[in-house]
Amino acid sequence: MSTSTSSTPRTANWRGWVTAQNVVVVVVLLAAIIFPLVVDRPRFWLPNIGVRTLWMGTIAMSLVFLNRYVGLLSLAQMTFAGICSYGIGYFSVTMGWPIIPSIILSLGVGSFAGWLTALIAVRTKAIYFMMITLALSQVFYSWASQAIEVTNARRGIAPIPRPDFGFINLNDITTFYYFALFLAVLSYFIFRYTAKSQFGLAIQGIKDSPERMSALGYNVNRYRTAALTLAAFVASIGGVILVFDRNQVDPSFVSLDATLNILVVAVVGGIGSLGGVFIGGLVFALLQNFAQDFTDRYMTLTGLVFIGVLLFFPTGLVGLGPIIRRLFSRRAKTSNSAESSETLDAARRAGTHNKKGQHK
């Protein structure tokens, strides 16, 4: 994932699009599309691994987007997703509204929550921002587990049936999987498009040097607020998949554990890579489902994997790509300075926002 498409001139030449990144994206996408056809027990694999990977990945991707392009680590992404899930439950079940307006309105509510959070948190930086988003997410958790008239407190809102839109019926698990895949891919391209847009370049400039961008006349906080709102919107898309996956919504959606799980997914997948989160989501979903077979302490195992990744693969599992490639190229040519500097660059980009720059 280290080859950047922006280095190739964007002419009408189609070869410009054949980059390592796009090849990987296409391969992963094809694998995801044939996934329901090749697994032995679709009733188990599709909901427990497939759909779960997709919503965890989508929510974690919004976290990675903020970290990579804005330099802010938000721990409230799961909460935005949960707010959207609650919205769908409240509008469609409690209020009895039709499902499509409920979903659209809930996406708006989730994004609005992101905008509100930004108003409070955007003036702070790095570690402060992380702590404030963590605290705000817990405010919502405590409210959700107590506000009986809106969220039905700890029992939550259930059942929230999967809708039948007429042209697609989400009650069919394969259809639902493809629906979730469509939303995840859509989210991925929203972020990729945004990163390359003028707005995306501006926020990256703000990440690198807020003072300089401010001097150039950019309203730094307004750009950060917009980026956070966009990330909350994508997290809300993850919340749509989530609520129809579980068929209910309860406070455990937005608990500290759920928030941390999303962070684990993002870090294991690679905190600098938008697509890598789906690898993290897959690893996490597999751990959740299969680690229970040989140990009750699968959270300990998850924690150990998490720390191991942080200690040894700061770029996450996608960072393994360049490492493996370097191993092969070392066999081919003894000097590989270009390759290693590329890895270093990837590591620097992937490494979390570091005010002191590189240590060593």
Add this chain to the structure above:
Amino acid sequence: MDIWPLILLNGLTLGAVYFVASSGLTLIFGLMRVITLAHGTSFLFGGYLGYVVAAATDNWILGLLAGLLAAGLLGLFTHQVLIRRFQDDDMRVALITLGVAVIGTDLMLAIFGGTATQVPFPQNLQVAVNLPGIGDYPLIRLIILAIAIVLGLAIYFIIAKTRFGSIVRAGVDDAPMTSATGVNVRVVFAVIFAVGSALAGLAGVISGSLFPLLPGQDGSYLLFSLVVVIVGGMGSIPGAAIGSALVGIVSQFALVVAPTYAFVLTFALMVIVLAVRPQGIMGRPA
């Protein structure tokens, strides 16, 4: 009898527990500019160990020491093995300690179970004292308030008056220059990390004597410590004292006024402080 002085005192004693826990966090942040998200883990681990020792020896003081020591050693281990190499990378430190917290939560649930336990304290302390204007009040709460005040003053004087304190303050301002004057900053970092964690462990035992120890408290006390430190200003001991008193009092008053939303109101305090003063009440601008 008026109920408000009682609520105020309850808030202050609750704030005392918060202060002991959050002073450790603010010390670590003040010197090292890193946040340990395993702080709640130290809290609960210390509390459980204090419970085990106090129940086995029938000695509350030994229980306090055990909690202090256990959490201190856990902090030392975490610092030396996991985060020493990444000390300059505050985000990575936060994430690694988060991993420690995830493991700690799971293992403590496995070892100590999901039921509530309470640290036993001596019979002769389980009495009420008559306070003017309030009436009978549990002695243990007053003792804990006194412990917190003495501890706070001690930390303040150590930081302000002793040689070690001046090294710590120098390290806060400029770690490389302090190192250049011959101070082994690595040792100072390790000591502060261990002391900060030990304070959380002590808070765990203290809290376990007042309220039951439960799984999940590691998360909630981490959050309360974070809120206290954000409100009070990071790295400031007086700030932690003001912050924890405020958080304790607001949460107790909120329990009376709007019990359903007590937790939300506590966080509303944080939001208000942040809106007016992003660096916290006693914090220096970043």
